[in-house]
Amino acid sequence: MQWDNPTPTCWKKARLRYWATNLRRWQQGVFDVLHGSENSKIFAERVDHACIENYGHAGPVFVEKLMRATDxxxxxxxxxxxxxxxxxxxxxxxxxxxxxxxxxxxxxxxxxxxxxxxxxxxxxxxxxxxxxxx
The missing domain is CATH 1.10.8 (Helicase, Ruva Protein; domain 3)
Structure with missing residues (x-):
């Protein structure tokens, strides 16, 4: 596959719905809404801090719930x-x-x-x- 080609065949075959529409709608991804932060730097720091404090809690609970529902x-x-x-x-x-x-x-x-x-x-x-x- 040639990486200098912006539309390789495999990408054409795996077109995903609304891809182009979503690209136009999303300007900065997660930074479109800063959730009360003064700027993107402060928001990014808040996200980093939240990730450090809350890492790994949901995964074990999720797996436990899945194991109870194997039926x-x-x-x-x-x-x-x-x-x-x-x-x-x-x-x-x-x-x-x-x-x-x-x-x-x-x-x-x-x-x-x-x-x-x-x-x-x-x-x-x-x-x-x-x-x-x-």
Whole structure:
């Protein structure tokens, strides 16, 4: 693959919905809203401090909740399969392409993890938010 090509074939095949729209909407990513900080430097320092203080709390709780719900693994597989079909159709990509399948599955797993974390009260997000952003 040539890295000097801004639109390699694999990127075309793995087009994600709303990508271009979101790029125009997001100016600075997390720094679009400074959540009461005077400037981006202070906000970044607050985020760093919060990460140091709160690192690793949610992960063990999330895994514990998953281990208690292994009977739902079939539902999780169905969620991943459905996500891949729906998003693949929306993005108009070939679901028979192995690379496309792997990319879609990774996004599906991220969406599933976010939705499961939301269900057990770890995120504070509304239902469907993780899927929407994945």
């Amino acid at each position: 739902k693994a079939g539902n999780w597989r169905a969620y991943v399969d459905s996500f891949c079909r729906v998003i693949g159709k929306e993005a108009d990509v070939s679901l028979s392409d192995g690379q496309v399948q792997r990319v879609l599955k990774r996004f599906a797993l991220a969406a599933l993890a976010g939705e499961l974390a939301t269900q057990v009260g770890l995120t504070g997000w509304p239902k469907g938010a993780a899927r929407d952003v994945a």
